[in-house]
Amino acid sequence: MHKVIDQAFAAALYSEGVEGLDTGASLLAADPTADEALGRRGEEFVRLAWARGWEPADLVRIVRRDLEPGHGQLLAALIISEVRGYDRLPPRWQPQLDSVDPAPYRASDRFSRSTALLELYRLLLRLPSIEPVGPAPGATPLHVQQPHHHAEPRMLGRIRALLAKAEATGFPEEAEALSAKAQELMARHSIDEARLSAHAHDPDAPTACRIGVDAPYETAKAILLDAVATANRCRAVWNGACSFSTVVGFEPDLEVTELLYTSLLVQGTAAMTRAEAGQRAGGRKRTKTFRQSFLMAYASRLGQRLTETTEQVTAAEADGSLLPVLAARDVAVEANADRMFPRTTTTRVRGATDYEGWEHGTAAADAAHVQQPGGPGGPDVRGKLLPPGRGTP
Structure with missing residues (x-):
């Protein structure tokens, strides 16, 4: 665990308002060695969303609605990075992933990028559990029947x-x-x-x-x-x-x-x-x-x-x-x-x-x-x- 990330998360993700975000972003901006671990933590938040029933298109939609375009670009990078490690995908996931915009996020400085990441992570962390419409990535539960495609x-x-x-x-x-x-x-x-x-x-x-x-x-x-x-x-x-x-x-x-x-x-x-x-x-x-x-x-x-x-x-x-x-x-x-x-x-x-x-x-x-x-x-x-x-x- 990276100590600076833990401190930033404690300040920004579990509090309301902008003061905590500013504190967390300042900590992350001052420590470039935390970047790689920060990305891995973002992928963990994406996996948590999958476990709560969310799918790629759902995350893209809610981030587009509640945040800014730059947050969507950060989310897209997390989703693409996360799914690279999956051996198989649930039904209907591939078209959702194909529609994810891979455009890179560009920030003017490290503080702005860190702020955007923390805002995104705060939203992902607070997503409620919803009724799943299929198995999670990589899961093959016996009770889930794969859809048939008879039609030409x-x-x-x-x-x-x-x-x-x-x-x-x-x-x-x-x-x-x-x-x-x-x-x-x-x-x-x-x-x-x-x-x-x-x-x-x-x-x-x-x-x-x-x-x-x-x-x-x-x-x-x-x-x-x-x-x-x-x-x-x-x-x-x-x-x-x-x-x-x-x-x-x-x-x-x-x-x-x-x-x-x-x-x-x-x-x-x-x-x-x-x-x-x-x-x-x-x-x-x-x-x-x-x-x-x-x-x-x-x-x-x-x-x-x-x-x-x-x-x-x-x-x-x-x-x-x-x-x-x-x-x-x-x-x-x-x-x-x-x-x-x-x-x-x-x-x-x-x-x-x-x-x-x-x-x-x-x-x-x-x-x-x-x-x-x-x-x-x-x-x-x-x-x-x-x-x-x-x-x-």
């Missing part, structure tokens, strides 16, 4: 490409045609995966993933994700304090949920920007309330659309022998979600106060060109949200 990679690639083109085009007719084809492929993907799993010797089991729900307007975004997840036979549990939702479901449905949520959020944000520009041109300045109401209505209306579409697609694509399989998968997902989150709460959502924002958001949801082909049922978000001042939407 080309099919998922085509779905992604179609959604990307639908988001990028400025022509509504083209977007509708592209997204209609994506709907068809997504429906086949979900139904085929359930059929293949039902005939497998080692059938799939539900698993979970986390999807970031970032400010601003995170409540509306969480409602939208809940609608998409439920339509895909998944269940979403929002953790507002940590800026993510945990989505529980079967692997193919989780993948489709993330794809569709991301696409609908991009489409909704673009539509909101266009509608807001029109409002400003007309002399209105209620930007924040307009956006909030727009996204609330957008999420609410899409919840209805997804419910209707999933019922139609299931009736058309699933034969009588497959319906009990789909029902059993729904039960398995609910049981797994209840095990992971035995104490969840439901909150009545408020905050939509701009009627024109609500009207524009509803129209944008009706114009969104992706309807999720999942299973029967879905969230009736509309029952929780009333347009401001006009009664039931």
Whole structure:
């Protein structure tokens, strides 16, 4: 153990305010021989976060939200250094690591760098334990089942490409045609995966993933994700304090949920920007309330659309022998979600106060060109949200 590091940590990590940080940073800045050991201690804090259920993308998100870009660069260096020693990684970790920005952190002096490190370590040390969505790095517990990937990679690639083109085009007719084809492929993907799993010797089991729900307007975004997840036979549990939702479901449905949520959020944000520009041109300045109401209505209306579409697609694509399989998968997902989150709460959502924002958001949801082909049922978000001042939407 390095004595200077212990003294710096005692001053900075276990106290509030900037005085302790200044004291700790001064000690570290004055002793260059502590640098290597200081880096190893940072890797220990990262390992502690893994043990508490956090994953690379979770750490990047919380540091980006609560600290500065430089802290994110320091975190990236710690994560990259730490995972070099792992023989194997849990499912879904490699894409998270691939997205970590390896840009080096550059400070004007040793004191500034030491301060940033201590601020980062303080945050990592104080992270709460959260429900894990998979094994820790290097662990191979027997009860953790690795997800199956029956689908052709080309099919998922085509779905992604179609959604990307639908988001990028400025022509509504083209977007509708592209997204209609994506709907068809997504429906086949979900139904085929359930059929293949039902005939497998080692059938799939539900698993979970986390999807970031970032400010601003995170409540509306969480409602939208809940609608998409439920339509895909998944269940979403929002953790507002940590800026993510945990989505529980079967692997193919989780993948489709993330794809569709991301696409609908991009489409909704673009539509909101266009509608807001029109409002400003007309002399209105209620930007924040307009956006909030727009996204609330957008999420609410899409919840209805997804419910209707999933019922139609299931009736058309699933034969009588497959319906009990789909029902059993729904039960398995609910049981797994209840095990992971035995104490969840439901909150009545408020905050939509701009009627024109609500009207524009509803129209944008009706114009969104992706309807999720999942299973029967879905969230009736509309029952929780009333347009401001006009009664039931």
